[in-house]
Amino acid sequence: MSNVMTWKGYSARIEYDDEDGIFFGQIAGIRDGVGFHADSVAELRTAFHEAVDDYIETCARIGKEPDRSYSGKVMFRLSPDIHRKAAIAAELRGISLNQWAEEVLQAATE
Incomplete structure (x- = not known):
């Protein structure tokens, strides 16, 4: 089972909050925090699509590049x-x- 949704080249990891009884996610790979939630998987898919579309439209309207840029430099520790x-x-x-x-x-x- 995959817990990732993809739309128009954007992806989001999906989680479930049992206390509130909702599914939620946040768009990955962007500078801004854009989240979405819903009570069902079908509603969550719609909310994700709307969040991506709104993000793209907002960035275009304000003249901002929507994708996060990466330097290509990675440093991490290993055993x-x-x-x-x-x-x-x-x-x-x-x-x-x-x-x-x-x-x-x-x-x-x-």
Whole structure:
């Protein structure tokens, strides 16, 4: 079961709040916080589509680029053992650790 909705190239992770009895989500990959909620999945899909459409329209109206830009630089911490294994895997392929990590991340996101 997927908990992600996609519309016009935008995605949102969907969650359920049992206390309030609602489904809710927030558009991912944008600078602004744009959320939506509904009581049913069908209503949630409609609310998501409306949120994306409203966001795109608002950005166009105010002359703002809607998508978040990314620098391409990522820094994160690994355990020394995973770092060693990754470095060896890259070396055995004859590529840099950075190239190896990019390939692995690309495959994981497709």
